[in-house]
Amino acid sequence: MKRSWYASPYALWMVLFTAVPLLFVCYYAFTDASGAFTVGNFTKIAQPMYLLVLWDSVRLAFLCTVLCLLIGYPTAYFLSGRDLNHAQSLVVLILVPMWMNFLLRTYAMMTLFEDNGVINSLLEAVGLPRLHMIGTEGAVLTGMVYNFLPFMVLPIYTVLKKMDYSIIEAAEDLGCSPLRVVTRVVLPMSVPGVVSGVTMVFMPAVTTFAISRLLSSGMIYLVGDMIEDYFISMNNRNVGSSISLVMLVLIILSIGLLRKVDPDNSGGGLW
Amino acid sequence: MKKIAIVLVVALMLSAIAAVSFAEGDKPFAGTTLTVYNWYDYIDPAVLTMFEEQTGMRIEYANFTQNEDMYARLEAGAGSYDVIFPSEYMIERLIKEDRLEELNLDNIPNLANVLDNLRDPSYDPGNAHSVPYMWGTLGILYNTDLVDEEITSWQSLFDDKYAGSIFMMNSLRDTIGLGLKALGYSMNTRNEAELAEAGKLLVDQKTRHLVSGNFVDETKDKMVAGEAALAVIYSGDALYAMEKADNLAYVVPVEGSNIWVDGMCIPKGSKNKEAAEYFINFMCDPEIAQMNMDYIYYSSPIKQVVENLDEEQAANGALNPPQDVIARCEYYNDISDAMDLYENIWMEIRMAR
Numbered sequence: 001m002k003r004s005w006y007a008s009p010y011a012l013w014m015v016l017f018t019a020v021p022l023l024f025v026c027y028y029a030f031t032d033a034s035g036a037f038t039v040g041n042f043t044k045i046a047q048p049m050y051l052l053v054l055w056d057s058v059r060l061a062f063l064c065t066v067l068c069l070l071i072g073y074p075t076a077y078f079l080s081g082r083d084l085n086h087a088q089s090l091v092v093l094i095l096v097p098m099w100m101n102f103l104l105r106t107y108a109m110m111t112l113f114e115d116n117g118v119i120n121s122l123l124e125a126v127g128l129p130r131l132h133m134i135g136t137e138g139a140v141l142t143g144m145v146y147n148f149l150p151f152m153v154l155p156i157y158t159v160l161k162k163m164d165y166s167i168i169e170a171a172e173d174l175g176c177s178p179l180r181v182v183t184r185v186v187l188p189m190s191v192p193g194v195v196s197g198v199t200m201v202f203m204p205a206v207t208t209f210a211i212s213r214l215l216s217s218g219m220i221y222l223v224g225d226m227i228e229d230y231f232i233s234m235n236n237r238n239v240g241s242s243i244s245l246v247m248l249v250l251i252i253l254s255i256g257l258l259r260k261v262d263p264d265n266s267g268g269g270l271w
Numbered sequence: 272m273k274k275i276a277i278v279l280v281v282a283l284m285l286s287a288i289a290a291v292s293f294a295e296g297d298k299p300f301a302g303t304t305l306t307v308y309n310w311y312d313y314i315d316p317a318v319l320t321m322f323e324e325q326t327g328m329r330i331e332y333a334n335f336t337q338n339e340d341m342y343a344r345l346e347a348g349a350g351s352y353d354v355i356f357p358s359e360y361m362i363e364r365l366i367k368e369d370r371l372e373e374l375n376l377d378n379i380p381n382l383a384n385v386l387d388n389l390r391d392p393s394y395d396p397g398n399a400h401s402v403p404y405m406w407g408t409l410g411i412l413y414n415t416d417l418v419d420e421e422i423t424s425w426q427s428l429f430d431d432k433y434a435g436s437i438f439m440m441n442s443l444r445d446t447i448g449l450g451l452k453a454l455g456y457s458m459n460t461r462n463e464a465e466l467a468e469a470g471k472l473l474v475d476q477k478t479r480h481l482v483s484g485n486f487v488d489e490t491k492d493k494m495v496a497g498e499a500a501l502a503v504i505y506s507g508d509a510l511y512a513m514e515k516a517d518n519l520a521y522v523v524p525v526e527g528s529n530i531w532v533d534g535m536c537i538p539k540g541s542k543n544k545e546a547a548e549y550f551i552n553f554m555c556d557p558e559i560a561q562m563n564m565d566y567i568y569y570s571s572p573i574k575q576v577v578e579n580l581d582e583e584q585a586a587n588g589a590l591n592p593p594q595d596v597i598a599r600c601e602y603y604n605d606i607s608d609a610m611d612l613y614e615n616i617w618m619e620i621r622m623a624r
Contacts, residue, residue, distance in 0.1 A: 049622050116497050134498075135483055218441050218485030221621045229621070232339045233443045234614050235607065 025248075028241035041242035050226075054246075057223040060137070060212070061205035064144040065152075068201045069194065071145070072152035076193070077186070079153075080160035091157065094150050102147050103210060109146065110214050113139045135217040143215040144205055151204075152197040159193030160186070195258050203251055223247060300546040301327030307550070308333045308341065308352045310533065313405070315566035318559055326553075328546060336488070345370065350540030353547040359532045360444070360603035362401045363394040367605060371400040372537040378548035381555035389532060389572045394602055401534030402551050403572040405563075407506035408530050408592055408600055409445055410523040412490075412513075417500035425453035425524045427501060429472065434481045438493065438502035441485040443617045444603055445529065446473060449503060452526045459604040463612060470616035477623040494519060505531070506589040507569040513589065514568070521589040523596045530592075530600035532572070 032038045044050070075094075079087050097105060112118045113133040120130045133139045163186070171185045172178075209224025223243060230240035307319075311334040319330050333352075335341040338361040345355065345365075357365060365371045376382060376398065382390070385403055395401045413422045417436065428437055428449070440446050448458035450469035460466060476482060483499060484490075491508040493499065495515045504512070509521040535551045537544055553559060557575035564571040570590055571577065577591065585591050592600075606613060 049618065053622060114493070114496060114498055214489075217438075217483060219482070225621070226618075229443075229617070232337065232343070233617070234610055235339065235342070236610070236614065 025241045025244055028237050029245045030242075032238055033236070041239045042246075044239060045243055045246065053221055053226055054223055056220070057206055058250075060140065060144070060220075060222070061202050061208075063141060064148060064205045065198055065202045067141065067145045068149050068152040069198065072149055072197065073156055073190075073194070076153050076156035076160055077182075079157050080163075091154075094153055097146075098150055105147065106143055106211050106214050109139075109143050110134065113142075113215065134215065135219050137216070137220065139215040140212045140220055143211045144208060147211060148201045148205055151200040155196035155200065156190060156193040159190050159196075163189055191261060195261050199255060199258055202254065206251065207247060298325075298327040300543075300549060302329075303543050303546045304329045304331060305353045305543055305546055305550055306331040306333070306351060307354045308335065308344070309354075309356045310334065311336050313356065313533075313567055315562045317566075318554075318562055321559075322550065322553055326549070328550075345538055350538075350542070352538050353541045353543050354550055355536050355538055356404055356533050357401075357536060358603075359392065359394040359534065360605050362534050362536060364605040364607055365536065365538075366395060366400050370539050372539055372541060372544055373399050374402070374537065374551070375545075375548060378545060379552045379555070381552045384555050384557060384560075384573045384575060386572050386574055386577065388597060392532065392602065394532075394604070395534070401536045402555060403532050404535050404554060405507070405567065405569040406530065406532040406572050407570050407589075408523045408596065409449070409503070409505060409528045410509065410521055410589070412494050412502045412504040412509045412519055412521050414494065414497060414500050414518055415520055416497070416518045422501065422520075422522050423525050425449055425526050428503070429453070429476055429481065431479065431481065433500045434479065435483050436500040437476075437482050438484045438486060438490050438499045439476075439482050440490070440503040441487050443613060444606075445503065446620065447613060447616060448529055448603070452524070452528060455526060458529055458601055459606060461606065461609045461612065466612050466616055470619055473616075473620045474623040477620065506592070507567070509589045510568050510587075513587075523588070523592065523600065525599070527599035527601065529603055530597060531603070 029041055030037055030039065032040060079090055081087070110117075114120070115130070115132060115134060117134070119133070123130055167189075168181055168185060171181050176184065207224050209222055209228065212220050212222050213225060227240050227243050227247075230236045230243065305328050307330055309332070313334075319332065322328065323330055335344065338358050341355060341357060342361060342364075345352065362371070379402060382398060382402055385398075389403045389406060391397055392403075411422055411425075411427065413427075418433070427433065428439070444458075447466070447469055450473045451458050451460055451465060453472065454465070454468055456462070456465045456469070484493070486493065490502050490504050491512040494502050494504070494512045497516075497518075504521070506521065506523075509519075513519045513521065535554060537547045537551075541547055554563070555573060557573055557579075560571045560573035560576045561579065564576055568590075570592070580591055588596065
């Protein structure tokens with residue numbers, strides 16, 4: 001049996017659950033309710049009002065990715081240190097929250113952030129003024145970073161861990177200062193991990209809606225909400241599909257850009 | 272203590288009904304599997320057990336959380352359900368699209384138990400396709416610690432006094448509908464100018480930062496926690512919240528509101544129509560309806576249950592809407608043919624900042 005046959009279960013899966021649905025999305029995106037060809041769905045969502053929603057989604061996803069990188073990279077660097085005895089158990093600690101359903105964790109965050117929630121009760125108990133957190137962009141970003149951070153830490157950690165330590169020793173032997181070891185040796189060599197991490201955070205972040213809806217009290221309206229509204233509340237799968245298609249193209253484009261940074265795809269990422 | 276009492280009563284009723292049915296030995300539909308598609312957490316599970324024991328039928332039970340979800344599933348898999356529980360505007364739409372079986376009312380004598388004002392409704396003349404299961408209103412739930420006046424009007428939702436302490440409903444029909452009512456128009460209007468005016472009112476409400484949240488299911492718990500002064504809510508959810516907190520009050524505004532009915536229908540393609548009619552009839556039995564009301568704590572349309580309310584329950588406007596409230600409310604009509612108008616306004620409201 002040819003080796004490629006082993007992929008047939010996956011191939012069948014892909015055809016049924018990726019290719020066919022994609023064809024449906026394309027069909028609905030370019031037709032109206034009666035099934036006639038139209039580009040009206042796209043001209044509708046090209047209105048400034050709709051583009052602003054798209055912009056908000058991309059902006060929040062971008063901020064979330066940057067924050068994850070700023071927090072995640074140093075964490076991964078610290079964990080990959082050769083002299084760290086319990087690195088494995090610390091990595092497990094990063095994974096533990098992911099064993100719980102993300103919706104449960106987000107509901108928990110909601111009760112933390114509420115005006116009469118856990119954090120405000122604590123603040124009041126120690127005599128500090130209350131903070132208004134729920135419904136703000138800050139609350140949404142915190143929730144997103146909390147949920148997506150492991151996806152940034154793990155690929156970077158894997159790449160750094162696999163890095164040949166003798167290269168760093170060589171740089172030190174040749175007179176590199178510790179800071180320059182990081183900027184000239186470690187950082188460039190970890191790019192594949194960063195690319196993989198950025199992809200894995202940005203993609204789910206740009207289409208998130210459960211996290212944003214719960215933590216913004218439904219006040220921040222993102223592309224995910226809009227797609228749901230069109231499909232369910234307005235029973236208009238044509239406009240809904242056209243928004244989904246635009247998102248798909250945007251994500252493919254941004255991944256294409258990222259691949260330019262890591263052309264040989266050595267980060268072990270998804271693509 | 273109350274729980275134990277309920278369990279005891281249920282057990283007693285179970286044995287009584289079991290005894291009766293065994294005595295008669297009359298189980299015409301024994302062995303039939305009935306597929307019931309109902310709202311999430313919207314029936315006393317003991318009722319299903321009783322039904323199965325009494326009739327020898329088996330019930331496959333499935334849940335939905337929105338009319339529109341149910342519609343999508345029904346559209347995709349006609350014939351897979353025997354009894355569904357859509358709301359009035361969805362019933363109207365399903366009738367229009369010929370997706371419902373006409374009921375043989377001879378098999379549902381308990382329809383006579385349904386309150387007169389809920390029978391022969393405009394959305395389904397003669398109850399030809401649906402029998403009411405639960406009903407209620409749309410109104411405002413307010414926190415009496417944070418509000419020092421009696422709320423009577425939708426206008427309070429547009430009052431700067433409550434800025435940042437108002438929860439609206441993340442639901443197209445209810446939000447635009449209450450905007451229309453606040454202006455004195457019908458919730459079912461297809462008039463562009465009226466809709467635009469309502470849209471402007473609701474967009475202004477957001478740009479003036481009066482609203483602090485848009486929910487459906489979370490509203491009740493957040494109101495119990497004191498997260499807002501005013502919230503748009505369904506009477507059933509209001510009852511749940513008022514049970515848990517004493518400082519909450521419910522009002523159906525003077526301008527009028529929506530009166531909703533969740534009905535029981537048989538979708539086209541059901542292979543067990545007579546058994547399904549038997550099930551619908553069973554649900555309208557006063558004792559069964561009482562069990563469901565006690566469990567769900569929504570308003571039952573069954574006369575005997577209403578007469579059975581204790582003094583406190585009868586005085587509770589959310590549980591037992593008085594005649595004048597009913598008189599100023601209207602059913603939602605199916606507006607799917609005018610959805611384009613509603614769509615643009617809904618998008619403007621949702622995207623306003």
